[in-house]
Amino acid sequence: MSFKTIGDIQEPAGKRALVRVDLNVPMKDGKITDDTRIRAVAPTIRELSDKGAKVILLAHFGRPKGEVVADMSLAPVAPAVAAVIGRPVAFCADCIGEAAAGAVAAMQDGDVLLLENTRFHKDEEKNGADFAAALAANGDLYVNDAFSAAHRAHASTEGLARLLPAYAGRSMQAELEALGAALGAPKRPVLAVVGGAKVSSKIDLLENLVTRVDMLVIGGGMANTFLAAKGVNVGKSLCEHDLAPTALKIMAAAEKAGCEIVLPVDAVVAREFKAGAANETVALDAIPADAMMLDVGAASIETVKAKIDGASTLVWNGPLGAFEIEPFDKATVAAARHAASRTKDGKLLSVAGGGDTVAALNHAGAAGDFSYVSTAGGAFLEWLEGKELPGVTALQA
């Protein structure tokens, strides 16, 4: 794989660098709860700013689907970026058009500007040529430092690289190097743990993943869809019932490939999605019709730990439960700490990735003991499958 990095930019001083970063950070009540993704892109921003480039940050936040959605604005993220990089970050309420052009024109060399959520425009996700050109109008060059969004062929992740001289940022470079080193030839048995809430956008990946790993533990919202497909009554749990055929297909593919699929055997259920909600642990055939599974139960935790004990390599994306609200963080915390301690003992190589997954590992105090923690969730899974990532491909000269 060959691409230029920001070290290859000739005479960066005074140049307008459009830098795609991933600022899709976990947020609660308007406050950022984990700034790992901001810290990951800070070296690129600082390096370009130190060299006198005008650093114009492009990013998405959430999935506003082409509409302007107030609580998906990047405005509250600008001060958080400023705090991490230790220099001011201006904000502009649109990423194209007059407002953006004016904000860019006002920049001095070395300044940093964050433009509003690219996904407020429908053509971002469609990779529309006019929209990509409108973004490109504000830059002399393009830097992609968002490995975690590189599986999307969007205007700001792919289209721009074809319009301007394109370079990989330091985080993109580090992610590709570290994942290649850790997982290029993984020691078997390989265990994958997949949970979280992005069921429809990740479930298809599992069909390929089961051909590459020896065991797949499924937890979180993802598990509910598999359990429902197997006939379990999941009550009001987060579940995509229409994906039952996909889940069944994946289970068949796993059997064919000799990959063991491990589903929860019990669940912690509650009637409200909030911290401290009254809850109970029940068997799968006793999930009340008006309750939600918000975590896997104690027996399932023991199974997950045993699978970790039997693995030489662990790859993990997606928490096992709604870890942001206690006590539904129990399984995620227990599994994270167990994997961290096996890693510390030299018995496991552990790689985890994903915006919320990293937040969960930090919450468990386990991130520092993992072999490698990636900022990427979906992109990490696609990389693991061996798929081409459009954002990476477009950088290759």
Ligand SMILES: Nc1ncnc2c1ncn2[C@@H]1O[C@H](COP(=O)(O)OP(=O)(O)OP(=O)(O)O)[C@@H](O)[C@H]1O
């Ligand atoms: N049983 C569950 N019911 C509802 N939500 C759940 C459940 N289990 C996990 N979640 C939620 O899943 C979310 C994380 O899922 P997600 O797939 O976004 O992972 P991620 O690590 O952020 O990956 P990516 O970087 O691809 O977004 C958390 O907010 C968590 O509360």
Ligand SMILES: O=C(O)[C@H](O)COP(=O)(O)O
């Ligand atoms: O959080 C992520 O995994 C990335 O920011 C990509 O977000 P997306 O799944 O909404 O494209």
